[in-house]
Amino acid sequence: MISTTVQVIESEGWRNIFSAGIIRGLITYGVLCKVMVPVYVVVTFLKFTPVLDTIAGWCAPAMRWFGLPGDAALVLVLGNFVNLYAAIAVITSLKVSLLLTDAHVTILAIMLGISHSQIMETAIVRQMQINAWVVLGMRLIMSLLIGFLVHFFIIST
Amino acid sequence: MHFDTNAFLNTLLVGGFRLLKTVFLIVVPLMVILEVIQRKGLFDRLIGKLSLALRFLGFEREAIFSLLAGFSFGISYGAGVLLKETKEKRLNHVQAFLVMTFLGMCHAIFEDTALFVAVGANPVITVSCRFFAALLLTWLIGRYVFKIKKKKTAPDFTQ
Numbered sequence: 079m080i081s082t083t084v085q086v087i088e089s090e091g092w093r094n095i096f097s098a099g100i101i102r103g104l105i106t107y108g109v110l111c112k113v114m115v116p117v118y119v120v121v122t123f124l125k126f127t128p129v130l131d132t133i134a135g136w137c138a139p140a141m142r143w144f145g146l147p148g149d150a151a152l153v154l155v156l157g158n159f160v161n162l163y164a165a166i167a168v169i170t171s172l173k174v175s176l177l178l179t180d181a182h183v184t185i186l187a188i189m190l191g192i193s194h195s196q197i198m199e200t201a202i203v204r205q206m207q208i209n210a211w212v213v214l215g216m217r218l219i220m221s222l223l224i225g226f227l228v229h230f231f232i233i234s235t
Numbered sequence: 236m237h238f239d240t241n242a243f244l245n246t247l248l249v250g251g252f253r254l255l256k257t258v259f260l261i262v263v264p265l266m267v268i269l270e271v272i273q274r275k276g277l278f279d280r281l282i283g284k285l286s287l288a289l290r291f292l293g294f295e296r297e298a299i300f301s302l303l304a305g306f307s308f309g310i311s312y313g314a315g316v317l318l319k320e321t322k323e324k325r326l327n328h329v330q331a332f333l334v335m336t337f338l339g340m341c342h343a344i345f346e347d348t349a350l351f352v353a354v355g356a357n358p359v360i361t362v363s364c365r366f367f368a369a370l371l372l373t374w375l376i377g378r379y380v381f382k383i384k385k386k387k388t389a390p391d392f393t394q
Contacts, residue, residue, distance in 0.1 A: 095274050099267030107262045114258065118251055126243045162350060167254055169354050174250035180355035187351035187361045192340045192368065199339070202314045206321070208332050216372070217339050224368045232360065 110163045117156065118167040125175055144185055144222075145229035149177050157190040158218075159197060165190055181235045188228055193221035257353045265346055269308060278303055292370065293377025297325045298334050305334070309343035329381050333373055341369035 124130040134148030141148050149172050157165030169186065172178045178186075196214060203210040229235070272278065281303070286296050294302070297320055305313020317334055320326040326334075344362060352358045377383045 095270055096267060098274075099270035100263065102270060103263030103266030106266055107259055110258060110262065111255065114254060115251070118254055119247065122247050122250065123243065125246070126238055162347060163258065166258065166350055166354060170250050170254040170257075171246070173354060174246050174253075178355075180357065183351060183354055184356040184360055187348070187356035188364045191347050191351075191361065191365045199310055202310060203335055203339075206314060206317060206331055206335060208328070208335055213335055213339050216336065220340060220368060220372060224364060228360075228364055232364070 113160060114163050114167040117160070117164045118171055121152065121168050121171045122174075125171060143229070144189065144225040145233065145235040146182055146185060147177055150182060150186060153186055154189065157186075157194045161195040161198070162190060165194065179235065181233050185225060185228055185233055185235070189221045189225040192224060193217040258350070261346075261349045261353055265349060268345075272307070278307075292337075292374050293333055293381070293383040295326065295330055298330050301326075301334050302337065305338035305342045306344055309346065310338055313338045313342060329383075333377055333381070336376055337369050337373040339369075340372065341365050 121130070130149065130152070133152065136148070137151035138148030141150050144150075153165050153168045153172070156168050165186070169178060169183060173183075196217070200210045200214050203213050282299055285299055285303075289299055289302070290296070301313045301316035301320060304316045313334070317326070317331055321328070321331050344365070348356075348358055348362055351361060
């Protein structure tokens with residue numbers, strides 16, 4: 079839908095480029111909202127129940143390797159299983175509750191930058207006839223490794 | 236069990252609108268900028284300058300298009316270009332794998348970084364760590380797994 083809309087506005091003129099960009103932006107934004115809003119509502123709801131705190135408690139020991147609080151596990155899980163926008167929704171929710179600092183967010187940004195949207199992106203790698211599992215494994219390992227190294231050497235929390 | 240409805244609704248609405256506003260202010264301008272870059276072919280000048288650096292990493296010259304596309308726009312774009320190049324036999328499977336290795340860790344850099352900066356990340360640390368991690372892994376794999384080495388002397392034909 080995005081590409082056909084853009085093809086219609088064929089001319090190279092600035093006004094047309096601008097309009098095409100805005101339309102592309104709005105359509106993309108709409109798609110993203112469909113992910114972010116449900117995630118945000120559910121996470122915020124769970125935050126006010128014991129559920130999130132319990133899960134955070136289980137994950138806290140592992141998260142400590144990266145200098146992150148237990149709640150950050152949710153960010154990483156959603157970032158990998160869904161996409162970055164779901165992760166951002168969780169981060170926003172946690173930040174409002176003052177559970178994440180900017181340092182935490184930076185570490186998460188690096189870790190998620192390396193490995194996110196695995197379900198969708200592995201499907202893309204598959205098309206290339208490259209072994210998707212190898213790429214997936216590399217990204218996961220690097221994400222954890224770099225997260226640990228960044229926390230150990232660069233960002234302390 | 237006590238569920239604080241007031242606090243919940245407050246967090247929901249305040250944070251919720253902040254989230255929607257933040258993402259909107261990133262995604263829409265970004266798409267406009269990307270549209271401009273794509274339509275005006277602003278990357279052509281960059282390509283020549285990058286060739287030397289890329290060859291050091293183990294990439295062939297043809298890989299640059301998919302690398303730039305993926306780095307700037309996202310993995311789907313990079314993969315799309317890559318698919319086209321491999322189908323038309325301009326890139327072999329080793330190169331494709333190296334491109335995917337790099338892009339896997341470091342794609343859509345503008346979009347992803349902007350997003351995280353908007354929720355508080357440090358842009359310099361974020362970009363540099365991701366970028367160097369990707370460079371390092373790609374170089375290591377190119378050199379030690381695929382044995383791509385920069386030839387310093389002429390090939391030995393007597394063997």
